[in-house]
Amino acid sequence: MLKGRRIALVEDDEIMGASIEQRLRLEGADVVWVKLMQRAVGALRTPRAPIDAVVCDIRLPDGTGEDLFATLCRTATPPPFLFITGQGGIDQAVRLLQAGAADYVTKPFEMAGFLDRLAHLLRPKGEAVDQPFGQSSAARRIGVLVAQAAENDRPVLVRGGAGTGKALVARRIHHLSDRSAAPFAEANLSRADDPLAELDAAIAAVGDGTLFLNGLERLPPKGQDRLSVWLDSPPLARLVAACGAGMEAALRDGRFRGDLFFRLDLFEIPIPPLAERPEDAPWLLHRMFDAMNARREMPLRGISALAEQAVRDHDWPGNGRELRARLVQAMATATGDTLFPSDLFPERQTTAADRLPTLSEARDTAERTHILRALERTGGHVIEAAKLLGVSRTTLWEKMQKLGI
Amino acid sequence: MLKGRRIALVEDDEIMGASIEQRLRLEGADVVWVKLMQRAVGALRTPRAPIDAVVCDIRLPDGTGEDLFATLCRTATPPPFLFITGQGGIDQAVRLLQAGAADYVTKPFEMAGFLDRLAHLLRPKGEAVDQPFGQSSAARRIGVLVAQAAENDRPVLVRGGAGTGKALVARRIHHLSDRSAAPFAEANLSRADDPLAELDAAIAAVGDGTLFLNGLERLPPKGQDRLSVWLDSPPLARLVAACGAGMEAALRDGRFRGDLFFRLDLFEIPIPPLAERPEDAPWLLHRMFDAMNARREMPLRGISALAEQAVRDHDWPGNGRELRARLVQAMATATGDTLFPSDLFPERQTTAADRLPTLSEARDTAERTHILRALERTGGHVIEAAKLLGVSRTTLWEKMQKLGI
C-alpha cells in the first residue's frame, strides 16, 4: 500500500520512532526519520526526493510540530501532515486541522488503524507524465502554469535566467495547446546578428501557430514598434515571449517600452534558477543520464552517490544547460563504469596538490564574504546588517574584529 | 457582531441550551432552538429563512450530532457547524473536522471565546443586503453612504485607491436607486486611449440612467469643459464619478478645474484601502472563495487558518483587485485540497532574491560544501577527512549529522 512512497517521520522518541519506521519500511515505504524540528524544516523544505506525507510528533526537543507546520506553510505547500501526539488536547487538534493538517492521531494507537489513516491521506500517485520540469514544488507549479497557458490563447511571458529551459516551456505550451499542429516559429533575439530580420522571419513563418520570442529584452526599439503593430493587426498566431535577468534594467533604462511589456506580461511563468530548487538537479541528472546512456555504445553502470550529492550542492549558475554540458562531457571522458564527481567537475581536480583549508578557515572566509555582502547591501549600516544576518550587533562587531573588517 | 444572523441551536440540555440561546439573543442573533435530532433535520433542511450557522451538541436523545451532520451533507451543503460537547474525544473532533465541520468546542467553555469562534465561522451568504462591502465599521459606513446616495439624485464622488471597488460602489448606487431600470453607462477614463471619445460615448448611451465616470483625475481639460457644459444642460441622467490617489495632485497642478471638482464633490464616498481595515480582507477572501469554489470542477475543502492569517497581515497595495487576482491564481494552481499561504503568495517561495541568508545559514552551507569536498578527496574516509579539516572525528560526525550528509 505504501510501496514506493516517501514518508517523513518527525519523532524524537527513540522507541516510538523506531517502531513506526520499521513498520513503514515493512510496508515498502521510504522513510526519512528526523528527530529535531530544525532538521525537519531542512529535510522537508529541500528534500532529496519529494515527500508524500509527513508523520509528525508535536512535542520535540527544540520546538513543536505546530511550529514546524506553520514554518513550512509560509514558504511552500507542505505534504499532507499526520500529527501524532501523546498529550495533545482537543483544542490543539481543532487548531491544526483548521490550519490544514490532514489528520491527527493520539498515542498510543493501533498500528493497523494508523497505517490505514496514513494511506488514506496520500494523494493518488501517477502524475509523473505531466511533470517534465522537475520534482520540486516550484517545478510542479511550472507544469501547472504551462497547462493553464496551453488552455487559453493569451500572450505568455516566460521569465528565467540563462539555461533554465525557457524554450522548453514555450515548446511545451505550443505542444499542449490546440495549435500543436500549426507551426512553432522561434526568434532568438539574443543570439541573432540582426534581431529585426530574425523577428520578421519568424512572423513570416508562424502562420496560425505559436510565435516564440526568446531574449525579449534584446529586442531593439524598431523591433518593439514592429511587434506592437503586429499585435494590433491582430495576428492569427499566439505569442509566447521569454526574457531573462536583463529585462528589468531594460525597462528602467527605457530600452524597452513599458506599454508593450505590459501587453505581453498578461500571463507570467517564472522559472526559478536551479540553485533555488536543489532537489531538481539530481532529478534532471538522472533523466538526462538515462536518455543519453541508452544511446551509448558501452552503457555506464550508474552514478556515484557522491556525484549525486555534488550535483545537489553545486550552484549551477548556468542552470540546466550547464548540467547538460557537464553530463555530456562527463560521459564522454568517464574512465570507469560509474560517474564520479571528478567526471562531472573536472576543474576541481586541480586543487589536488595543495592542502585543503581547515574547516574553521573555510568557515571564516565564508563568514567574511557574507558579512561584507551584508554590509554592502546596507551601505555600511552595522545594525541593519546584523539584523539581516540574524545575529546581535555585538556578535557582528566581534566577528568583524576577529576577521579584520 | 451576530446582529441579524440566524443561528440554529441543537441542544437537548435545558440549562445549557437556555443559557446559550439567551446570550445569542443578547448579541442580536435570531436563534432557532431544537432539542431533537429529527426536528433538527427538518429545521435545517427546510428552514423558514436561511440559517447562517449551527451550534450543535453531539449527544442528543434520539441520535448524535454526527448523524445529523452526515444526514444533512448527503442532500445539501449545510451551514457552518460548530459542535459543542461535554465528553467528546480527539478522534471525534478529528473525524468531524475532516468531514467538514467548521469548529469543535468542549464544554464547559468561556462564553466570550465561544462567541468569537462562532462569529469567526459565519460566512457571508450570497448577496447579504446589509453588508455588501465588508464587515469592518468602515465597510458598513460605505454601505450606509451608498444607501443614502441611492435615495437622492445628487452627483456622487467615490474616492479610493486602485482596486478598492469604486465601480462596484457605483453599480450598487445605480442598482438601489429608482433609476435601476435605466441604463448604467460607464466611462473608464484611465484605461481609454481617447478619454474624450469615451466620455462622449457614455453620455450618448446613458439616457436617463446613471453615468459613471471612472478615473476622473485623468479627464483632459476639453473633457472637463464638456462635462461642465453637460452638467449645465441640465442632464436627465445622474452622475457618479470616481477618482483615485492622483486627484489631489491634479487639482494642485491645475490639470483639473477646481470649480468643476466642487460641483462633483457634493456627496463623497471615501473607500479606505484594505490595509486600513484588515478584518475585511479575510471576509472578502471567504466571499470570493465560496463563489469561485462553487463553480469549480473539483471543489477545494477550504482555506487553511494560516492562509487566513497571512491574508489579514498582508498589506494589499492592490486592494480587492489584488486579492481577487491572487485567489484566482491560487485556486488554479493549488496542489492540495486546502489553500495554503504559499498558494496565495507564491512569490514568497523565492526568498533568495531579497533576503540575504542568515550568517549561520551561510556558515552551514559553506561547511557543508567544504566537508563534502574533503570527503570526496579522501574517498569517503571519515577519519582522514577529519584530519584534513582539522577537527576531531566526533566533531565531523556531529556536523555531518546536523547538515544531513
Next chain:
DNA sequence: TTCGGGCGTTCGGATTTCCGAACATCGCGG
C-alpha cells in the same frame, strides 16, 4: 575463532560563541 580498525553513537567537561546589558563616544540637528 580472535583481533584490530573503521565507524556510529553517547557523554561530560573545557572552550568558544552568542547575546543582552551596560557605558563611553561621536556626530547631528533642534
Next chain:
DNA sequence: CCGCGATGTTCGGAAATCCGAACGCCCGAA
C-alpha cells in the same frame, strides 16, 4: 546646550560547540 541615534567597547552568564574518552557494531585479516 541637550537629546538622539548609531557606533565602539567591555563584561558576565547562557548556550553552543568541540573534544577526548568511551562503548558497541561490523567486517576483514590473521
